[in-house]
Amino acid sequence: MERVGIVDLGSGTARLVVYAYEPGRHYRLVDELREPVRLGQGLAASGRLEAGAVGRALAFLAAVQDYARATGLERIDVFATSAVRSAANAGELLEPARRMGLALRVLSGEEEARYGVLAVAAGFTLEDAWVMDLGGGSAQLSRMRGRSFAGGGTYPLGAVRTSERFFAHDPPKPREVAALEAEVLRRLREVIGELRAEALPLVAMGGTVRNLARAVQRARRYPLDRLHGYFLRTRDLEELSERLLRLRAARRRRVPGISSDRADVIAAGALVYRTLLREAGLEGLWVSGLGVREGAFFRHFLPPPHRPACVRELHLTNLEARFPQPPAHTQSVRDLTGRLFAALAPRFGLGEGDARLLDAAARLHDVGLALGFYDHHKHGAYLVLQHTLAGWSHREQALLALLVRYHRKGRPRPGALAALLEPGDEERLLRLAVLLRLGEHLERARSGRVNRLEVELGAEEAVLRVGGPENPWVEVWEAQKDARLFERAFGLKLTVRGL
């Protein structure tokens, strides 16, 4: 595994993230240092970085260097964005950083936007979209076409900057709110016109939107603790922003989901998003947990154009690689399950999406073994739910977790995850779970003993004939126990026999 550190000196937060990866195959975040450095503090008024802010940023960089020495991290990619880009005295930070031996790059607005688009191309299955990245200093709004950056602009609408410039009171006065709204409209008029003209999804990234989405999830008791891939609805954001704009910062800090670091600038950020969504007439936006830092990482991880061929596959592989399972057993379950699916799919109208889900569940069914043998079906479901399975919708992620949960025993029930499912998904869960379980039980001895499987579908009965070099009667005996669940799922009696 290789390692690379990415340092992002934003206007609000400074962060080091460290990735471990096998180039082009899989990656994971292994560490993070984060400080609310507020590099952009006071910049809106003076156009200059304050001495205190520069000192905090340099202290952070020194800590990064010590971290790198202590952990043997050799490659670090350091960049700064809006605050440094727009400060008249940027040299006061850049020079000492260079003397420390760090090649600090100042990203242009377009570079920053391109990194953001890379993150969306790696985190969503969308071909075309608008991408919004709202940071502390600036906002990038870009057009992604065919998964590539296709133009966009940078606007001085970051949460720290707009708070400082427009909100002199706490909470802001109505006229301050109106002034910021007018500013957003003025700056974004043209692009809002384009958004209205071409109804594409909007993907948003950065700490502000993650924080807003988390607050909405908490308020709505969203059953999944995942931000990436969450659809933040305009009407929920309207409600939340109204609330945030009426509260003092000290009270905003206590709104569940709002992080205390951001409480003083979140209201301005919420207002920028609200105005954009309202004026563009969108029903909501997709939250991306991947952002500029991930975009920067993908330039190390993948050769140009730095995009994964298949988003779903990449993130599934990330999870598999992190929690290795017995490979031969997993492959056998995949094969057996696939054969059962092929036999039953036509009659029961199971489609491509179902095949994809079942195959992914077969690949992941034993990931929980990494945590311990007992209850590994529950551990596996926990891992599937805790992992960012980018490219898979939250509904699909819930179904995958449930399939893993019920791959050995128990009656499949969605429980708290029901809120993420669609009509028909309970039946889908039951059907796919019983196929996965038959695959698992036919692989009872985890030895690939069953290598032949014939399925005969009658009007009232399904007969599985299984064979292999040994008489697989332990497997026959185990699989036969699934007959009741099978009948409930498919309305057919199940008989399992040796070939």
Add this chain to the structure above:
Amino acid sequence: MERVGIVDLGSGTARLVVYAYEPGRHYRLVDELREPVRLGQGLAASGRLEAGAVGRALAFLAAVQDYARATGLERIDVFATSAVRSAANAGELLEPARRMGLALRVLSGEEEARYGVLAVAAGFTLEDAWVMDLGGGSAQLSRMRGRSFAGGGTYPLGAVRTSERFFAHDPPKPREVAALEAEVLRRLREVIGELRAEALPLVAMGGTVRNLARAVQRARRYPLDRLHGYFLRTRDLEELSERLLRLRAARRRRVPGISSDRADVIAAGALVYRTLLREAGLEGLWVSGLGVREGAFFRHFLPPPHRPACVRELHLTNLEARFPQPPAHTQSVRDLTGRLFAALAPRFGLGEGDARLLDAAARLHDVGLALGFYDHHKHGAYLVLQHTLAGWSHREQALLALLVRYHRKGRPRPGALAALLEPGDEERLLRLAVLLRLGEHLERARSGRVNRLEVELGAEEAVLRVGGPENPWVEVWEAQKDARLFERAFGLKLTVRGL
């Protein structure tokens, strides 16, 4: 890591467990095959193994061999217990097993009891106890003295055997219940006298007691999903056994916690335990999740006398070894936290148990990183709760999980685990958590930068002076943020300064 398989052909269940281990250091269960083979079926009536039972056992052994071939498992230790020991036609199983190349050992009652005592010596901090192992065929009741086997007996009171012999009806008639009770009293009269004479804890193992304990935990909504180390109270068992004895097997199967494999014999097993507890005048028994198979495993894992020097240490090491953390950082947090504790303990009356908890929490605080960086404090708490931390009470395990949970942020609260705590534990949690968090924050750059720490305790203020080769002001800045929590915990203002 070495691997060994242990096969246990019990009267009810046949099982292969596979352990991976570093001899003498740590181990874990990595796989299991389990079949309700019912080898002892019909044995009580005829004194012989039935042909069907022998066939099922041999099929299971063939599956074990295929498993071993497929997974490259070279060492397998195969033993049988009561059913084979007492069957007139044991050769009908032993001969074919030998022809398969398996050295199947038939354990004597005393060997079986000795293995059980080994399991207790490795799973509890007790020096002296009674150990009960109730299987399908027989029950061993042994005296453990100074962590060694010191005599005991084997009784024909296994759950399968007593069900077959005494319970002809479903549910059993009152006279059948009375007859089994009389039998238990008759068989155990002498040992019950000894139990009454010497009030020692009783530790119980085997599938029956695990199943009974799980049912009680479900009924009482016990907040921890751990059987090992659970204290099953006599009055809860009285209530449960009354209920089980009144229900038909088909209904017992649906009692939450009762496994469907055991539903037909669990009532007899419950009655045996109830009678023993009642007559011995005990308030309850300790459930051991480790049993005869673990005892057999410890003979591979540890040199004679096959007992770990320190039970708590072994199981903590098992968890650490399974989810490795950055060793230098963990050691630094341990050191810093230890120094803070030493400075505060005298004034606040913190004792040895607190020191042990805090040190264990420092050792485990980053185990969750194995699951992912984000939310690793939550992942860590999950892992601590899911692991069998033998030697640590459930209360201690809950406190450890909570310390890990709150080692980075959030206000420490016990939540659902409150039911496991004692008076004063909420304050203890708060105090230990803030010390751990200070250690973590002083190790912010994970580089051991802070290597000097002086603590000055005044009447109203605590001053921490921190130093190292670099000016550690990121650390000072981070640690200072804990001042509010520190004040809440200790009633002292906190000031953190560079040395």
